[in-house]
Amino acid sequence: MTKAAELAKMGEVITNGQVGGRRNMLINGSMQISERGTSLAMAHDGLTGQHLIDRWRISLGGTHEQLDGTYAQVADHPFGGNGKSLKWTTGTAESSYDADEYAYVVQIIEAQNCQHLKYSTSDAETITISFHVKSSITGTYALGLYKPDSTSRIFNQTYTIDSANTWEKKTLTFVGDTDSGAAIVNDNGQGLWISWHLATGSNYTGGGSTSGWVNYSNDKWADGQATNAVMTTASATWQLADCQVEVGSQATPFEHLSVGESLSLCQRYYRLIDDGDNTSAFVNAAIYTASKAYGVITLSPPMRTTPSLEQVTGTNYYQILTNGAGHNFDSFVLSSGNSTNKTARFNNNENFSTVTASHSGWFKTANTSAHLALEAEL
Numbered sequence: 001m002t003k004a005a006e007l008a009k010m011g012e013v014i015t016n017g018q019v020g021g022r023r024n025m026l027i028n029g030s031m032q033i034s035e036r037g038t039s040l041a042m043a044h045d046g047l048t049g050q051h052l053i054d055r056w057r058i059s060l061g062g063t064h065e066q067l068d069g070t071y072a073q074v075a076d077h078p079f080g081g082n083g084k085s086l087k088w089t090t091g092t093a094e095s096s097y098d099a100d101e102y103a104y105v106v107q108i109i110e111a112q113n114c115q116h117l118k119y120s121t122s123d124a125e126t127i128t129i130s131f132h133v134k135s136s137i138t139g140t141y142a143l144g145l146y147k148p149d150s151t152s153r154i155f156n157q158t159y160t161i162d163s164a165n166t167w168e169k170k171t172l173t174f175v176g177d178t179d180s181g182a183a184i185v186n187d188n189g190q191g192l193w194i195s196w197h198l199a200t201g202s203n204y205t206g207g208g209s210t211s212g213w214v215n216y217s218n219d220k221w222a223d224g225q226a227t228n229a230v231m232t233t234a235s236a237t238w239q240l241a242d243c244q245v246e247v248g249s250q251a252t253p254f255e256h257l258s259v260g261e262s263l264s265l266c267q268r269y270y271r272l273i274d275d276g277d278n279t280s281a282f283v284n285a286a287i288y289t290a291s292k293a294y295g296v297i298t299l300s301p302p303m304r305t306t307p308s309l310e311q312v313t314g315t316n317y318y319q320i321l322t323n324g325a326g327h328n329f330d331s332f333v334l335s336s337g338n339s340t341n342k343t344a345r346f347n348n349n350e351n352f353s354t355v356t357a358s359h360s361g362w363f364k365t366a367n368t369s370a371h372l373a374l375e376a377e378l
Contacts, residue, residue, distance in 0.1 A: 024255045025109055025127075026194070027055045027265045029243040031084040034073040035263075035272040035373070043068040051377060053086055054266035055107050062101030062201060067231060068092045077241055078132040078167035085134075085241035088198065090231060097228040102221070103198040105240060108378040110304065111149065111184050111191035116247065117176060119147070120183035124176025129194065130251035131243040133159075134167045136236050139227030142200070144209070145174055146193040151181025152216035156209045158224035167241070171251045177213040188304050190378050194245060198238055199228035268304050273297070273372040274365050281362030282372070283346065285320055288358075291351035293320055294335065295363050296343055299374070303341045307374035309334040317370040320352060322361030327352035332372065344374055 033054040040052040042060065044067055049059030058071045069090045077083025086105065094101070117125045129143065144156040155177070159170040184191050206219025214220065230236045242254045257265075274282045283295035299307075309332065316328035329352045335345040346363065355361070365372070 022255065023244070023246040023252060025113060025192075025245040026107055026243055027269075028053065028262050029245075029254070030256065030262065031056070031073060031086050031241060032259060033262050033266045034084075035266070035270060038074075039070060039072045041068065042071050049106070051270070053084075054270055056086055057106050057108075057377075058088065058103070059106065060103050063098050064094060064101055066092050067094050067103075074239070076134075076239065078134075078169070083241065085132075085239045087237060087239045088230070090234060090236045093234045093236070094232050097199055097201055097232055099201040099203045101199070101201040101231075102204055103200075103231055104222070105196040105198065107194050107243075108190050109192045109194065109245070110378060111187050111189050114184045114191035115186050117184065117192075119177045120150075120180055122178055124178045124182070125247045126173060126175050126249050127245055127247055128171060128173045128249060128251050129243075129245050130169065130171045130254070131196075132167050132169050132241040133161060133196075133239065134165065134241075135161050135230065135238040136164050137227060137229040137233060137238070138162060138164050139229065140224065141227065142197040142222045142225040143172055144193070144195045144197065144222065146195060146216065146221075147177065147182065147184060148190050148193070149185045150183050151179070153177055153179065153182050153213050154209045154216045154220050155213045156220070156223040158210065158226070165237075173249050175212065179213060181215070182213065194243075195222075196240060197222040197225045199231040200225040201228075264301055268301055269375070269377050271299065271303065271307070271374045273374065274370065275372075276365050276368040276370045278365050278368060278370075281321065281364045283363050285322075285361045285363045287320075287322060287355050287361060290354045290357055292348060293322075293355070293361060293363075294338075294345055294347045296338075296345050299342050299344060303374065303376040304378070305376050306336070306339055306341050307334075307344060307376040309346075310371070310373040310375050312369055312371035314367060314369060317365065317367040318348070318372075319364050319366040320348065320355070320361045321364060322355055322359055326366070327355055328366055334374075341376070 044064035
């Protein structure tokens, strides 16, 4: 690169606000945070999909007759060491891929974090997506941007995996959307979907969205996807690492954050409270009747919205410790009237054996299968 070209590139980076602040619009693009665990068995489950690695969802939809597989966080990285990647492994494969079937990996960026893109204006920003990918199946895959606010809009591009079982870096650039219906509402809802398609039926590849932004329709969902073999080949694998979405037409080096900083960003959307620890209390409890108590957890940083409670329940899975004794119960309820995105109030759902009102205690898990978390995903 000549000196003039180097200075021009530096000027573009500065103009696009990529110096002095975070460049990557994705959270946990390094795949290093996975509060839910490191492996999840999946079968066809429709549009809602499943999260495992924080902020990353895999969705399988349509009339999959037999498809199943595993979504995992693995210690396999393009640059070796102990870096992490997202990995899909097909178990029982589909014999053929029907027209209404789909499979994709997605991260949804919150609308408030998309305002600097200035969509619907003449100054709408170009963004560049860079990532490392590895698969046992070579071929052409689609990557799409989808904007659900106002008028739903979509723009797909393709990339090619050239060598099987080999990490490859890919870079795609998407111009900004200047259409009058392209505005992204400035709220805590869905702003922009970034979707990596693994397989797609013909209902979703009707054409028209690979040349630029267009109004969304189902037949444009995964334009350009040319291979479905990941889902029709037993033991096929597909992996993703070091994903970055940034303003500008140039991909810059991947932005590494500390584990603590990444975890804090993830906890706006999902917060693990206890995963069958059984040894230590997770919140102080105030006993207000002879059979009921509550505990309040301060949520810092605040969550995106008032969360819902995710829990694994069972006989005597949870316990209150008070006055030197443990009193078991099966599940919690989250008090909707007393919980916000900044505080969560837990009450025991089932009555426990008689305790002394107005005393205090501690809530804890009492079974290694117990699990308690708060969710505010997009």
